[in-house]
Amino acid sequence: MTVLVTGGAGFIGSHLAEAFLEEGHRVVTLDVLDPYYDLGIKERNLERCREAAPDRFSFVEGSITDRSLVEDVFETHDPDAVYHQAAQAGVRTSVEKPKKVHEINTTGLVHLLEAAVESDVRRFVNASSSSVYGVPEYLPYDEEHPNTPKSPYGVTKLAAEHYCRVWNEIHDLPTVSLRYFTVYGPRMRPNMAITNFTSRCLNGEAPIIYGDGEQTRDFTYVDDVVEANLALLETDAADGEVLNVGSTGTITIRELAEHVVDVTDADVEPVxxxxxxxxxxxTHADVSKARELIGYEPTTEIRAGVSRFVDWYRDNREWYEPLVRRS
Known part of the structure; x- marks a missing residue:
């Protein structure tokens, strides 16, 4: 197959691109290379893909907000499947720049959906977010939980899900939206809590907790996210559906910071x-629907996953840390 991965130079997108290449598929990555964080990380992600399969990997630089570019990518590469990971990320950023977030996360998506229908795409997977849920009425969240997002980012992700549902119902486009719950792992964004905690602890600095630290998160290791996406290339069981992609449990931010301190042997206390x-x-995901429809089974518990990330950070500290500290 030919798989188009939007946002494929980013954290989750590059992991997906590598996985599809390992499966023997052709991969086309479309990415604007927005310097939301240091581009050195994205450039390294692209280089890994080029080295893995130079004859089966293509990179197109540009934005999904450019309708003519999107149409050209589909006409040139004729993808069988689209994995839409491109977005303006960041809840806090969306509060500051709501118009930019709307343009990328909704208008850009519509361009892709229109092109996918014209190209008779066999599978369209949309990356959504647990941010669509907002204030919990109960936990864990199942997919029927009311959606009351607290940020412009969450609003755009919910709108994107509805666009995918409508395109499925009106145009028979095989769409699925995956609601990711705080994905982490090697090459993750520098401005995420786990990255910041690790960087600070390895440099003898106290990890900074925003708030009282009793807030909880369902952190999902990137390998589990990749497996969920790969499963969707092999089945049509989830057409038109929305699925939670979470982990095996939750942890408080205070406990997370303390675990990073322990793993790094840092002589510091969180502030x-x-x-x-x-x-x-x-946040906390009920993944029973994904388990039933696509056999999703998360395997990485948060403490084990963080320990793996810290090991990776140490092994890649020479190139990764300067980029983290600049971001």
């Missing part, structure tokens, strides 16, 4: 600063 606006208080 607290004011809570950030629009951050969710708690």
């Amino acid at each position: 607290h600063e004011d809570a950030r606006a629009a951050d969710a208080r708690h």
